[in-house]
Amino acid sequence: MDNTxxxxxxxxxxxxxxxxxxxxxxGMALKHEGYSVNDWDSWSRSDSRYHRGxxxxxxxxxxxxxxxxTAGTIVQMAKERGYSPHEFQAYDWDGEIVAEESSPLVNGGEGIPITEPAQWDPVKEIVTYLETLFEAGENVGYVTQTWETEKDGKTKYLPTKGCCDRTAGELIKRLGECNGDIGAVFGDYKEEAGAWIRFNPLDGKGxxxxxVTDYRYALVESDSMPIEQQNAVMRELELPIAVLVYSGGKSVHAIVKIDAPNYDEYRRRVDFLYKVCKESGLDIDKQNRNPSRLSRMPGVMRNGKKQFIIDKNIGKESFSEWKDYIESINDDLPDPESLxxxxxxLPELAPPLIDGVLRQGHKMLIAGPSKAGKSYALIEMCVAIAEGVxxxxxxxxxxxxxxVNLELDRASCxxxxxxxxxxxxLxxxxxxxxxxxxxxxxxxxxDKLAPKLIRRASKKNYIAVIIDPIYKVITGDENSADQMAHFCNQFDKVCTELGCAVIYCHHHSKGAQGGKRSMDRASGSGVFARDPDALLDLSELxxxxxxxxxxxDETVCRICENWMRRFYRNTDDLCSQDDLVTxxxxxxxxxKYLHPNSYKLMMADIDKAKLAVRNRTAWRIEGTLREFPKFAPLNMWFxxxxxxxxxxGVLKDCEVEDITPNWKKNFSKKKTNEDRSKERKESIETAFSGVQENGKCRISELAEYIGKGEKTVRSYLKEHGGxxxxxGECGLKK
Known part of the structure; x- marks a missing residue:
């Protein structure tokens, strides 16, 4: 893979x-492709497992x-880690640059005419060129001597090697003393041929x-379109042009700022530059890529036409600024359309994925505090979608x-x-x-996970992708709007590429949430709440x-009824409707009616069920929807x-997590004497029902049942009055 x-x-x-x-x-791929062991060793050094030698x-x-x-192994590994082949593409230096089929960035319109300078000052032209491109101490290469060749019956003048032994400062000084005779400085040239100059500084040795000592500029030249249009296209492309020169022939020469730190980077930047130019109709000779390339020298004549500076320092300030600009306009965005x-x-709306909440191909965020069961809610959603319930x-x-499970180990998941x-x-x-x-x-x-996910899921026909949780893959500061916008854009990419919904969960910010709107409870930037098409927020009640x-009480009654129905087909004669809720x-x-062993098993069920009731948490789900009307808050038990x-509807009157200070909440929850007395009476009634036989029981049995001392139980019995x-015995009064 020579071009990789x-x-x-x-x-x-x-x-x-x-x-x-x-x-x-x-290592094997690098060796196969002709790289050195030092390349492998240098890359390996950043690993803590590295051992010298x-x-x-x-x-x-x-x-x-x-x-x-082969190289394909490294390319695939790089792609899996975020590399995109649409970034800088390194071409073989002698290979052909092939532009992707796309609309040209610009077309030059009717073109911009080029006008010869009315006041022709050859010395000033050359001095301006040298001062713009070179430092005073840098060596400049130039050519005034030619050799002739015949092509298609015409004489063609080709440049010789030329000179490179003088600096820009020396040349400017000599030009200032030549009284307009530039031949005395550079040597006489043939007006049929013109003269040339190298736009990058040299070391004076060749x-x-x-x-080349500094990879500062590149030549953009093309004779594939009229000169006026060349001039217009180069300007419309905002090329970072240091000097724009008319060649005296069929083209203009743009000396474009590259400012590469080394030869390899120069090649990459020039490849990118030429690719963009080619897409806009500027077919550039591949030999122009060379940093030592000759360009037309301004201030001389060529076949009766002047080689002159058209403009200087136009377009963007630098190559990097220009590249950012090009990438911002060279996109795959759709064109505006008329309503x-x-x-x-009108096109059909995407069908619902979750009726009244989310459409297929859209995004949804589930937000809630820790231990709200968000992961379980997402797993429940997986099951519901898979089974269609x-x-x-x-x-x-x-x-x-x-x-996509980012948090649990495989077995737990x-x-x-x-x-x-x-x-x-189910x-x-x-x-x-x-x-x-x-x-x-x-x-x-x-931003690294998205392309890997898309690649793995591209042919699976998923209707939805669930990512749980997103804090594991957040890039940047979650409180930064611009960074979170970039982060959320990755979900758009997955939706667009796979044509499926993306559903993810995030945690609440710290502190009480009762005083906030549901869309403002998620931690971090407000982008989280405003980016998805649907937001479901879970708040504890x-x-x-x-x-x-x-x-x-309801659980106890239900379990008792179920146990009775195991042994009695008709329980109407054994318990009334009032009994069923007491x-x-x-x-x-x-x-009274169950066998003692069955009764004991039932009581074990009741104890287990009571514990489960106390472990329940209650939640209110509120939604912010883009595609559907707002729904009434949904109350759930976890x-x-x-x-x-x-x-x-027992939860409808419950309030979301209170923002009242703890000391006030404790004060408001303080029980009255009547409340305490009522609880004691209920506890003694429940205990007696559980241990009595034939309407009586031992006080020690009651004490064991409710976990109190016998003295305390006796006071409870006296307080009850019934x-x-x-x-050591007690029973109900008749």
Whole structure:
């Protein structure tokens, strides 16, 4: 691969990211392509595993085989790490520059005429040229002598090697003393041929490329279009031209600022320059790439026409500024379109991925605090899309999905998927529709990850890609709007290239969130909230003890009823409708009618269920949508490992995480004497229902059940007033 600069490719490959075989492959490819062991050794030094002499030792053993490791291996490794072949392309110096098929950046219009100077001052022309391009102490190469050749019946004058032994300062001084006789300074020239000058400084020892001391300028010259149009195109391209000279023939010579630090970089920059010129119709002779190239000297005559300076210091200030400018206009952006042309034939909207929330090919952010179950919510979404069922109450379009796991180890991630499937009570009928890309320990910034993701997913027909979480791949400062805009643009790239939705999650900022709008709770720049097409925000709700107690009571009643129905087909004669919603009565009834062993198992279920209730958290989901109307806040329980919609409405009056100071919250939650008395009475009733036999029980059994001393239990019984006490026993009064 002669036209591939492998050293440039290695800048994209961190040796620390390579395993042993990849490291060896790089060395084998470099040797196969004619590079030196020093190139491999220099690249390897940045790895902490580097050992002096190891590269040299391995290098000696690379003797080639029938299937050698070639440059393609390094190119592929570089591409996987973010290299794009559309950056600077290094051509072979004698190869042909082929422009990609595209619309020209400029066309020159009708052109800009060139007018000969009315006041012809040859000395001033040359002095201006020298002062613009050279320092006083730099050697200048020039040619006034020619040799003749015949071509197509015409005499053609070709330049000789010329001179390079005088500096710009010496030449300017001599020109100031020559009384207009430039031949006395440079030597007489033939007016049929004109004269030439080299635009880069030389070492005074020769006029070849290796004699160039500073790779400062390049020549842009083309006779493929009229002179007026050449002049216009060069100006419209904003070429960073130091001097623009009329050649006295069919072309203008633009001496363009390159300012390369070395020969290799000069070649790359000139290749880029010529490629852009070719796209705009300026076909440039490939020999013009040489930094020692001759150009037409202003201030002399050629076949009765003047070689003169048209302009100087025009266009952009530098090559780097010009390159940035060209890349900003040389894009693949669509052209503006007239609304009138589409008014009666509007394109179809992208179909929904999640009904009422997100369209296919769009972006969605899920934001929430730590431990909100965001990852579980995304896994639930994967399952819902794969199986074509509802997620959080919204119907999902069935399709294939990629889950990019950046946080969990592989085993934990796979187990989570199985746990979620089980908790959602779904048969895993479409497991082949879920692909998981486990990248824990392999995270790279999003601008590097995006091309790798696109390459792997390009033929998978994913309907959505989920990235969890994004803090692992954020590039730059998350509080910087411009840096986060660049970061979020990577999601656009994935959406566009793959034609799928991209869904990702991010954490809340620190502190209470109750006083903020839902779209302002995500950590970092406001770009996070304003970039996606849909934002779902999870905020924790404050749950009172009474609500938890209500949930516990409902759970106790449900479990008791289920156990009763295991053994009795008709329970209507055993418990009333009021009994079914009263935990103490249900415990009393089950104790009476269930076998002691069954009752014991039921109580174990109740204890487990009560613990699960206390471990539940409640969440409110609010949305900011670009494509759909705003939906009413959605209240959910996070009942590990899945979220369940509050279909009853018990959470509707709960408030989002309070911003009241802790001392005020504690004061407001302080229980009254009546509250405490009520709790004690309820606890003694529940305990008695659980341990009594034939309407009585021992006080020691009550004490063990509620975890209090017997003396305390006796005071609870007396306070209640509905129990009799006889020694160590107690029972309900009739």
């Amino acid at each position: 600069n492998l050293i440039k490719m290695l800048e994209y490959i961190d040796p620390a990211s390579c395993d042993y075989q990849e490291w060896v492959n790089v 190891e590269c040299e030792h391995k290098w000696q053993g690379f003797n080639g085989n029938a299937q050698p490791v 006029v070849k490329n290796e004699n 009138s042309a589409e008014w009666d034939n 509802k997620w959080f109450g919204w119907q999902c379009t069935k399709g294939k999905i990629l889950y 796979l187990h989570r998927f199985k746990d979620v499937y089980t908790a959602m009570h 048969e895993p009928e479409n497991l082949s529709s879920i692909d998981i890309w486990n990248l824990r320990g392999h995270s790279v910034p999003m 404050d749950i009172s003890d009474s609500l938890y107690k209500q949930q516990e 935990p103490s009565k249900m415990l009393e009834i089950t104790h 009942d590990y490992p899945v979220h369940r919609e509050d279909t009853v 129990f009799w006490i006889d020694g």
